[in-house]
Amino acid sequence: MRIATLKSNRKESIFNAALDCFNKHGYYKTSMDMIADRAHMTKRGLYYHFKSKDELFISLFNYMNNKFYEQVPASASTVPNPEERLMLFVKIARRVLAEHADFLKFSQEFMSIGVRKPKIRKVMTSYYKEQVEKVSRIIEQGVASGQFTRVDPITMARAIVLLTMGAFNVYFSLDADFNLADQHSFDIEQMIRCLKKK
Template sequence: MGGTMDGTKQRRRGNTRQRIQDVALDLFAEQGYEKTSLREIAEALDVTKAALYYHFKTKEEILVSIFDDLTQPILDLIEWGRRQPHTLETKQEIVRRYSDILADAAPLFRFMQENQATVRELRVGETFKERMQGLRDIMIDPAARMVDQVRYTSAIFTLHAGMFLLQDLPGEAEDKRKAALEVALDLVAQAHRGATGTA
């Protein structure tokens, strides 16, 4: 499930719809969703506004399509997790896979982090919240103590923190991602020990 951001972009350059998504996301991240117009997206693509309209009628349609495409792996992971036993190995694999998903869709998650107010007002905000709740539900054991439920949930958000809060610190992005993953896996192990009463 690995792959780099550049590799994702390379695979996505194949068709016009995906080129529109990539250029729009770059512009949304660079100057903000509200300040980006369909005309600017068309100009950046070197196409007419009518050509852009053939694929998308509004900015929100573009953003929703980006969100749906790049977060589909979260839905796939939730479905996979629901079919697995509630073991430590399963939960650690969920965390590893989610770390890969974040890396593969890094531009989208950065955009969402930096445009939280806008995202909350759009349909993608509620959809993302539902996906995070689905991810939480395959991680936690409802019978676990609250402190262990918080640890399971915190493992997910440790990966987010690794992407956003560490980005301006010195060091390689991949090293920061691995460090965040190590901490997240440790939180899952602690929660599992607490939930099962093992030492």
């Protein structure tokens, strides 16, 4: 048990170091040497945990996403009202956006590397499809219960996910004149308002 805890703590230390390096230097200019140095370990020790920079990059993305989902209460899936469930995710996303800009910046780097690296694109595509599926299930329930207007749940979910991804991209690609958490909340709340039956 103690060895597993130490290994887990070591990986978390590596993830923190890698996040700092990728955010500061970008994927291509970050080396495993830099990450090992930042994590206060040998390069050999780093390669014990991760066989390549790609493996570390993907593992970091998955680790950060899992941390996000840990903030979603277990009771969220039992909220019977689809509008309330979507608003709960908006509330959680608002908090994450306000507190974890480092992860969001990394996510943009991850997405951009997917343009040239099929392994990364595959992970990002899977994540995107998973998000669309989760949101579409909630919209489908809202349409079926008569709370939402009749829309294609997949198309509407895709619009919500793409709007979110686009906002992140703009925010980290230029000198944004808006607060990302506030803008994201506003955007999604307006889409939910349009979904509601009058």
